[in-house]
Amino acid sequence: MATPATPLVLTNARVIDPARDLDAPGAVIVEDGVIRAAGPEAINQGAPDGARVLDVAGAVVAPGLIDMGVTVGEPGGEHRETLASASQAAAAGGVTTMVTSPQTEPVIDDPALVDFILRRARDTACVRVHPMAALTKGLHGTEMSEMGLLQEAGAVAFANGHRSVTHSGIMRRLLTYARDFDALVVHHTEDPDLAGDGVLNEGLIASWKGLPASPREAEIIMMERDLRLAALTRGRYHAQLISCADSTRAMARAKNDGLDVTCGISINHLTLNENDIGPYRTFFKMSPPLRSEEERQAMVSSLADGTIDVITSNHDPQDVETKRHPFAEAADGAIGLETLLSAGLRLVHSGDLSLTRLLAAMTCNPARRLGLASGRLAAGAPADLVVFDPDRPWILEKSEIHSRSKNTPFEGARFSGKVLHTIVAGREVSP
Amino acid sequence: MSASIPPAADVYPHRHLLGIEGLQPQDILMLLDRAEAAVEISRQVEKKKSVLRGRTQINLFFEASTRTQSSFEIAGKRLGADVMNMSVSSSSVKKGETLIDTAATLNAMHPDIIVVRHHAAGAVHLLAQKVGCSVINAGDGAHEHPTQALLDALTIRRHKGKIARLTVTICGDILHSRVARSNIILLNALGARVKVVAPATLLPSGIEQMGVEVCRDMRQGLDGADIVMMLRLQRERMSGAFIPSVREYFRYYGLDREKLSAAKPDALVMHPGPMNRGVEIDPEIADGPQSLIREQVEMGVAVRMAVLEALAAHLPTR
Numbered sequence: 001m002a003t004p005a006t007p008l009v010l011t012n013a014r015v016i017d018p019a020r021d022l023d024a025p026g027a028v029i030v031e032d033g034v035i036r037a038a039g040p041e042a043i044n045q046g047a048p049d050g051a052r053v054l055d056v057a058g059a060v061v062a063p064g065l066i067d068m069g070v071t072v073g074e075p076g077g078e079h080r081e082t083l084a085s086a087s088q089a090a091a092a093g094g095v096t097t098m099v100t101s102p103q104t105e106p107v108i109d110d111p112a113l114v115d116f117i118l119r120r121a122r123d124t125a126c127v128r129v130h131p132m133a134a135l136t137k138g139l140h141g142t143e144m145s146e147m148g149l150l151q152e153a154g155a156v157a158f159a160n161g162h163r164s165v166t167h168s169g170i171m172r173r174l175l176t177y178a179r180d181f182d183a184l185v186v187h188h189t190e191d192p193d194l195a196g197d198g199v200l201n202e203g204l205i206a207s208w209k210g211l212p213a214s215p216r217e218a219e220i221i222m223m224e225r226d227l228r229l230a231a232l233t234r235g236r237y238h239a240q241l242i243s244c245a246d247s248t249r250a251m252a253r254a255k256n257d258g259l260d261v262t263c264g265i266s267i268n269h270l271t272l273n274e275n276d277i278g279p280y281r282t283f284f285k286m287s288p289p290l291r292s293e294e295e296r297q298a299m300v301s302s303l304a305d306g307t308i309d310v311i312t313s314n315h316d317p318q319d320v321e322t323k324r325h326p327f328a329e330a331a332d333g334a335i336g337l338e339t340l341l342s343a344g345l346r347l348v349h350s351g352d353l354s355l356t357r358l359l360a361a362m363t364c365n366p367a368r369r370l371g372l373a374s375g376r377l378a379a380g381a382p383a384d385l386v387v388f389d390p391d392r393p394w395i396l397e398k399s400e401i402h403s404r405s406k407n408t409p410f411e412g413a414r415f416s417g418k419v420l421h422t423i424v425a426g427r428e429v430s431p
Numbered sequence: 432m433s434a435s436i437p438p439a440a441d442v443y444p445h446r447h448l449l450g451i452e453g454l455q456p457q458d459i460l461m462l463l464d465r466a467e468a469a470v471e472i473s474r475q476v477e478k479k480k481s482v483l484r485g486r487t488q489i490n491l492f493f494e495a496s497t498r499t500q501s502s503f504e505i506a507g508k509r510l511g512a513d514v515m516n517m518s519v520s521s522s523s524v525k526k527g528e529t530l531i532d533t534a535a536t537l538n539a540m541h542p543d544i545i546v547v548r549h550h551a552a553g554a555v556h557l558l559a560q561k562v563g564c565s566v567i568n569a570g571d572g573a574h575e576h577p578t579q580a581l582l583d584a585l586t587i588r589r590h591k592g593k594i595a596r597l598t599v600t601i602c603g604d605i606l607h608s609r610v611a612r613s614n615i616i617l618l619n620a621l622g623a624r625v626k627v628v629a630p631a632t633l634l635p636s637g638i639e640q641m642g643v644e645v646c647r648d649m650r651q652g653l654d655g656a657d658i659v660m661m662l663r664l665q666r667e668r669m670s671g672a673f674i675p676s677v678r679e680y681f682r683y684y685g686l687d688r689e690k691l692s693a694a695k696p697d698a699l700v701m702h703p704g705p706m707n708r709g710v711e712i713d714p715e716i717a718d719g720p721q722s723l724i725r726e727q728v729e730m731g732v733a734v735r736m737a738v739l740e741a742l743a744a745h746l747p748t749r
Contacts, residue, residue, distance in 0.1 A: 136671075143671020146679040173673065176631045180647065233631075 005426035007031040007051035010387065013061040015039045018360035019376035028061050030383040033425040038377035056387050059420055060355070063363040063375050064096025064127075064384035065341060068186075068264060069240060069312030071333070072098070073404075074120060075113075076105025081317035081404045083117070086337065087125035089403040091430035093338040094386035094419040095313070096127050097374055099366070102134040103161030109134035109145045111153035118154050126429040127422075128384070130156040130370065132186060135174055141165040144174055147183050156370045159186035159240065162287055162332070164222055166192060168229065175235030184369065186238045189222040189247070190214075190288060199328045201274050201289045209280070211328055216244040216295070219288055223247045227254040230261050238369060239263035241314060243288040245298035252307045262369055263307075266314035267336055270299055271343045272409060282323045282330035283407045286314070300352045303361060309369065311361040313340040317405030335403045338396075339410045345390055345417035355390065387421040394418050439464050443741035447559050447566045450575035451616040459584070459620060465737035466585050466730070473509065473732055482743050483512035486543040490516045491533075492569070493549040498704055498728060499569050499578075503546045506735035510743075512544070530554055534561040543746050544739065547571070552609075565742040573607045579703055580613035582734040584621065586727050587658055590699055595622035600652050600694070601643075602628045602684060603662030603711050606635050606673075610703045611662060615642055628652030630684065632673045648683065649690040656694040661686050661702045661711050669710070677710050687713040691721070699723050 008030040015026035015038055027042040028035065029051075037045055038061075047053055067090065073080035083100075090098050100117065102108035108117060114131055121129035133155035137143045147158055158178060164187065165171045171187075178185050198214025200206035206213035223239055227250055230237040242248065242263050254261045268286060273293045277284040284290060302308045316333030323330050336343075340362065347353040367375025374382045396413050398406055422430040439460035451459070472478055488507040492500050500516060507514040517537075528536075530549070537545065544565045547555045552572030559566040570576040588594055599618050605611045605627050618625050619642040626644045627634070628651075639645050646652035653659060664680065674680045681687075686700065700712075700722045708714040717724060 137675075144675045146675040148675075148683055149679050173632045177674070180631050 005033055007048035008383070008423070008426055009047045009051050009053045010061050010385070011053060011055050012058060013056045013387075014058060015377065016060055016062045016356055016359055017377035018063075018356050019364035019378070021356060022377075023356055028377065028385065030423070030426045033383055035377055035379055035381050035383050037379055054421070056420070059387050059389045061385055061387050062359050063377055064386050064422065064424065065094050065362040066097040066099065066366040066372065066375050067095045067313050067315065067337060067340060067362070068099045068310050068366040068370070069101065069266065069314045070098040070337065071101040071103060071316040073317060074104065075116070079404070080319050082124065083120050083129060084124040085402065085404040086315070086317075087127045087129070089315070089335070089337040089401070090127045091422045091424075092402045092419065094341045094388060094422050095337050096384035096386065096422060096424045097372065098127060098129050098337075099156060099370065100129060100131045101161055102132050102159055103139060107134050107139050107161075108132075109137050109139070111146065111149045114150055114153035114155050127424050128374070130154075130372065132157045132159045134158070135160040135185060135187075136165060136170070139163050141167060142170060144170075144177055147178055147181050151181050151183055156372070157184040157186045157238070160188060162188050164188050164190050164192060168225060171226065172229050172233060175229055175233040175237065179233060179235045182236065184236045184238055186240050187226055188241065189219050189226060189239050191218045191222045194218040194221065197328070199285060199289065200277070201291045203274070203292060205274050205277070214289055216246065216291070219244050220246045220250065224250050227251070227259065227261060230254065230259050231257065234260070237261045241266050241269070241288060241312070242308070243269045243291050243299065244295055245302070248298065248302035248307045255307070262309040264310035264312050265299055265303065265308050266312055267340050267343045268314065268334060268409060269296065270303065270311065271346055272296070276409065280327040282325065282327055283334055283409045283411070285327060285330050285332055286334055287332040300347055304353050304357060309361065309365045311340070311344060311358070313337050317403055318407045319405050323407050333407065334409050335401070335405055335407055338402060339408065339413075339415070341386070341388060341419060342394070342415035342417050343410060345415070348390070349416055383423060383426040385421070385423040386419060387423070388417060388419045390417045392416070392418040442744060446742070446745045448577055448738050448742065449556055449559060449566065449568045451577045451580050451613045451620070452575065454620070456620050459581070459617060462581055462734070462737050462741060463585050463588060465740060466581070466733040469733035469736035470730070472736070473729070478509050479511060480509060481511045482740050483507065483510040483543070486512045486743070486746065487541065488512040488514045488544045488546065488739070489537060489542045490514065490546045490569075491537065491548070492517070493519045493547075493554070494570070496548055496569070498731065499548065502728070502731040503569060503735050506732050506739055509732075510736055510739055512739070530558060531561055534558045538562040538564070544742060565745060567738060567742070570609055573609050573612070575613045576609040577613050578731070578734055578738060579610050580617040581738070582727060582730040583614055583660065583701060583703075584617055585730045585734055586701065586723050587699075589730075590723065591657060594618065596624070597657040598624045598626065598655050599658040599660060600626040600628060600656040601660045601662065602649065602652060602686065604633045604664050604668065605629050605638065605662070606633045607665065607668070608662050614660065626652050626656065628684065630674055649686075650693045653690060653693040656698050659686060659691065659694055659698055659700045661700065663703065663705065664707060664711050681710060685709070685711055685713060686716050688715060691716060701727055703727070
């Protein structure tokens, strides 16, 4: 970021800015790393001196994607993923902001570690990185972390990784304490006692496979508990990954009651179901487990009606060491930064979702929830952009994956829609 | 805020002092006026009075206390009482005797006044129902600590000349504090404006209906304060249960010079003790010119003399 970016003008664009419900032919003018104008009003405004003019020939220009659920291996698991390699994957997928999980080794539960992530990101990553810090010390779910000091260090939210805080009294105090700092509590909703050793969605498929299964109630009970506590404390709450229709019903009710609550979903649970697991394919093993096709369809509807706010990749790099095991012993998690948008476009092509709604869940919605300036194409906003052709066909080849880990459930998948350019602060970071 | 406070009463109308709740403003003023006189007595060479001569005072402390217990002991002795200290470690309570058994046993010894501290809210009320003598609450759980509130009021009045219309900010662990509850009641009764500042995890439910303004941060809470009352944070609450850490607590809620600058320039700082220097209060402030913390201890003896004397009027004379 040493020299200022040259001004940039994207012409002949289909400009989509979900924050203002805009989908129209137009242009985008970028100068000094920020947007000067975007949309129909930017046509024929002339280019700033020395600007690079890029004719995108009808492609979509939208705010760069904000991925609210990225697990990176740095620190502690750099062989799986570094901030640098994750950012390359992000750039390839049109993701201009990664919001990272505190579940690293060590856990991000100290202000000095937040500072470490931010400095490493500044020095090595090509997209923006906003760390979430641990909600509880060591993610043990017992002692609250230093939310004030962590927030001052730069943490944008507080999460407990893939572990739920099971003690309701502690969760209550966390939500209460966080409120003093206007901090957002991001929670993985799974009752570990009810989920038990379950590795699949409870039902016929798991039963035939002979695998221990986790009932949907493991998620719903935790979700309903959390929403009760959010009502009690008036805290700011975000359910990180939901996967069941009943969870969305509880969420819709809570929103209707005026609570400050939101929820997210992984792209996997919108585009895959338990049938995709096939012959014990561990790249499809994740938490929460992939659900039935009926649940998946209900999730898509809840996204369309606005009950679900945010789509994440839930990017979670795992290597051979952790994945090449019998299904029940393999680690959870799939990578997803590079395929987030293309997989999401499947829902648009199937007619289930408007493109604007899809993009809102990946741009302005997470930005609003986290208080980020990006995620919209407003004059003065950071010039973080994705340019994509929503129809261009491509096949995901393992050899072309940028992520250091290759555990994608979409290997060999055919997609319609490909990222052409990714721009962060006015600079092209991909291709 | 009540603008007109009636003049002090002549006679204290109760047999016990179980809390500030239930006292009328004139009762409080009477105790404060008597305490003023007791301050003078305590500063004389000859400190002895004979109001309680021949009377037996038992200090029954189920919870360890240094300053409150010794304060009550000195107060009783200065009034001529025979004072017996009974603390939990040397009593039969540890052997499984119930509170009621203890009360009955003590009652059989014909004490005139029992001073009780207990870790359970309401225990002092229960004991008062089971004994024939006067009972003084020296702190029951997170409920009340009336003599602390009285000594705080006396200290404030001696410096500011009044209580009414002062702004008093109470900071810290309100949730577990009997000192805060007694002070909130007393300060409201005498027409002060009370503000509280604490992390939300250390505020009781419904605090905004307890006669206080709830403030989010120290700057807002201390703005315009005449008096800043800091509360002690118990060690077991410091590391993750109610607050994340001592350093975070001190950063946002510890009273230091910078935060105190939001209060009035002549604001005074109080603390019921014992202090955690560097947790809730910067040593520079605790030991600085705006601190009344030492003086609070002196006023404690005077207030307890005043209370004992007031209750003496209700003791049977034959």
